[in-house]
Amino acid sequence: MKKNILKVTVGMAFAFSFASCTSQHKQINNSSSDSLLDAPISNLNYEAEIDSLINKLTLEEKSGMLHGNSKFTTAGVERLGIPALTMADGPLGIREEISRDSWEPLGWENDFATFYPAGGAVAATWNPDLAYTFGKSIGEEARDRSKDVLLAPAFNIIRTPLGGRTYEYFTEDPFLNKKLVVPYVIGVQENDVAACIKHYAVNNQETNRGTVDVNVDERTLREIYLPAFKAAVIEGNAYSVMGAYNKFRGDYLNENNYLLNDILKNEWGFEGIVISDWDAVHSTVKALKNGLDVEMGTDGPFEDYYFAKPLIKAVKGGELSEAEVDESVRRVLRVMYNIKSIDSTDRKTGSRNTKEHLEDAYKIASEAIVLLKNNEDLLPLNLEKVSKVAVIGANATRKFGLGGYGAGVKTKTEITPLEALEQKLPQNIEIEYARGYEENYVGQSENNQNHGRGTINELNLDLLEEAKLVAKDSDIVIIFAGSNRDYESEASDRKDLELPFGQVELIKQIKEVNPNTIAVLIAGAPYDLREVNSSVSTLVWSWFNGSEGGNALIDVLTGDVNPSGKLPWTMPKRLEDSPAHATKSFPGDDSVTYKEGILVGYRWFDTKNIAPLYPFGYGLSYTTFNFKNAAVDKSETYSVDDSVVITLDVENSGKRAGKEVVQVYLSKPTSRIERAAKELKGFSKVMVQPGKSEKVTIRIPISEFAFYNVEKQDWEVESGEYLLHIGNSSRNILQTISLRVD
CATH class of the missing domain: 2.60.40.10 (Immunoglobulins)
Incomplete structure (x- = not known):
């Protein structure tokens, strides 16, 4: 046109200066870039009650409210009716219950939860209504499990396509991020659960994440890395914020006066609690003075946490005033009153593993799937002309609720693509499955923490030949390839953009024996798809897409759902085309400088006239x-x-x-x-x-x-x-x- x-x-x-929204939330409207998701301001009606409680608390009791008393709770004060503050990981669904002082699951039979699509999928819907649906639905599950704080959403800017948490984070764009995050937060908190927005801030790599010092200029900080956090606080009224692992301009994020006090609490007027990421605290006096409120996950006995015995000693020794401790206790109590966990009889109870929640997961998953290429109109499948379908690839049968290092969800329901095909295709159509490739990794001793799990990329020749025979004898071939949550994982970034496990060669050889080959990539982050893209005429991108991911994907392939997903990040042709790599400023060593400045993601590609393989916002119908x-x-x-x-x-x-x-x-x-x-x-x-x-x-x-x-x-x-x-x-x-x- x-x-x-x-x-x-x-x-x-x-x-101009942005003003805080104060009117009540009335409706969702995704047609406007001017947010109509106005959230209520924090409820300050309980300050007198809070004053009274603080005056009755001992210093030891105050300290107990400010640090972990188990892996996911702080201590309550039973004599005053103050409950513990209970938290739960939840980017993909409410995590199973674990031991008090270790990461070992308790093995309960009543802690299953709905598996929701990962953050990248939510972003690919480009639909704030569905972001609200996600938040409301997962908030209901959190309440049913008696959780006070949901440790989500995570929405740091995707600076590098290699990021280990790209699948979990939302987008490379601050505007799209904030328009999705605000309704998500509102949906969660309507259920009397505090959303904990994370990871604040400039937490854009897993490599050396616990020590790296991030240097970014002020304009870039304000225009790229802070807008979604600001919107979540001011428009979404998020009750809690998680401080990240890394440093910023020399100070760890959980003791960073500029970001926590000057910007978050003073400039934005944040009235809730700052919670540390797990084992991300490095001091007592500096951390409390500079804005941290609650310490979680520090290695060692709970009584030895920085905000435990050392905090009490610092107050008694005059390094901290008790009034400074009271400020953090006040914030904790304020959140408790807002979520009705204290002195309330009308707190919402929630629900879990319901038909309605599976429908929510399905709606998100079905709008997240991106049609990248359909040159020969193989899609939607014309089932009247098909008598046999070859299904190839380990991702046809793989499940993604658990895996990797980090939060997953133990779920009763996760439909795989192969299961969905078997349920949805007419009985007269034969389906034959061949695995095609193995998910093999190098030995643990050969792995590099900074580069994820090393993979073995040679194909098993027996599996390859089996797949070729199945493909040759079929009317149409669907290859389910891509990645998994063991390969894309928190705590490590990938070393390159290559599809693992020899999948590129598999796809090319299958296409040679059957031209009617559809490639479906299930993954959470960009990969080098140049050879795949040139080999096949039909290419579909899906995600770690939740309990109903298989059903949503097959409904798109059969045409029951018309795909409408759009890429929330740029898919480069080469890694070196991406800004952090073109400027040779990833991953850094002790420090990293964001040399690309404001030109993150598509801003770099469009400004520098570099052609991506698929651009930001792209998706066919x-x-x-x-x-x-x-x-x-x-x-x-x-x-x-x-x-x-x-x-x-x-x-x-x-x-x-x-x-x-x-x-x-x-x-x-x-x-x-x-x-x-x-x-x-x-x-x-x-x-x-x-x-x-x-x-x-x-x-x-x-x-x-x-x-x-x-x-x-x-x-x-x-x-x-x-x-x-x-x-x-x-x-x-x-x-x-x-x-x-x-």
Whole structure:
């Protein structure tokens, strides 16, 4: 489609400060970049009760409330009716119960939970409604397990495609992150559970994560790495924040005065608790003074934690005042009153392992799947012309709820792709399975902690020949390849982008014996798919997609669901094309400097004119869409408090109903500062029936045009011309609107 250029003049340049949202949350609306998810301000109605409790607490009791008394709880004070604060890992679902003083599971039979799609999948939906659904659903499960704090969501910016937690984190873009995180947090906390947003902050690599000192300039910090945290605190009213492992500008994050006190508590007005990541505390006096409230997971006996006996000694020795301790105790009590864990009879009880929660997981999974390539229209499957399907690859039968180093979920239900195919295909269609490859790893002694688990990438020739025979004798072949949660794991980054276990060669050889081959990649992070992409005509990307992941995936392949997922990160052709690697600033050693600055992810690729394999925001459909009649609401000058309201028609010119994501990117052709070629500033996901059009409205506050002026220490909108680029990926711009800020 040809680009259409519209021009309109917009009001004066200005500097501004963001204000806290204070109105009650009423509805979810994913069509606006201007959040309608206004959260209530913190409930301060209980300050008198809190004062009374603090006055009755001994110093020892206060200390007990500020450090772990088991792996996932602090101590309560029974004589005053103060309960323990119970926490649970939960990026994928509520973790099984473990021992008080070790990571060993207790082996209970009543601690199963729903397995939800990983963070990358949530982001790939580009749907804030589903982010809210996720939060509400997992919050209900947390309450059913009597948890007070859900240690989620995790949404650090994806700086490198090698990141071990890329599958868990959301996106490479701060705007998309914040628009998904806010409804997620609200959904969780509506269930009287505190969301713990993490990992604050600039925690973008697993390599040397416990020691590395991150250096990033102030503008980059404010524009890229803090916006989603700020939105979660101010708009989502998150009750707790987790301090990360790494250092920032010389100080560990859990004793970093600038990030914890100056920005989080003073500038943003955060009234909740800062909880350390597990075993991420390095001091007593400095940590408490500089903003940490609760210490968790420190190695050694609970009474020897930094906030246990050493804290009591520091107060008695005059290094800390008891008033400083009281401030952290106040924050803990404030959260308890907000989530109704203290002095309340109407706290929500929650539910778990329900049909409704499985439906929630399915909805997210089905909108997360990304159709990357469909050149020969092998999809959706034409089952009337198929009598035999070859299913190849270990990921056809693998489950992803558990695995790797970090939080998983023990679930009763996880449907694999092969199980879903067997349940959903007509009985007259024969299905034959061949594993194709083995998941083999090098010995533990040969592994490098910084580079994940080493893999053996030679194919087993017997398995290969078996797979080729099955493929040759079938009408269509579906290869389920990709990764797993043992390979993509917390605590280590991958050493390269190569698909493990010899899968590239497997896919190429299978395609040679049967041209009707569909490759389905199940993974959480980008891989080098150049050879795979050139070998097959049909390529689908799925995720560690939860209890209903297999059903959602097969429904997409058969056409019961029209794919609508969009990539939440850039898939590069080569690792060295990515900004952290192009600038040779990953992983660093004792310290790492983010040399790419604001040019993270697609900002780098688009600004440097580097072609990715698949761009940020990319994803195909079984139908086709046209964008028409883009316009803005005014031709006159906009005021400081106005928003630019964009309207356009999205036409479905195909034969299937489908969802499309309208994406709006901002650029400034001339600027006195460095800017990215374009930045996401608005999006809307819309369902359109075949042959019909839907009008889409996207509202962008002029404040979103701002950059962070380091000299003024404030946000500023420049004068001059701006362009709003409207498309369905960062690289496929269909219409452009020119604005002028005078």
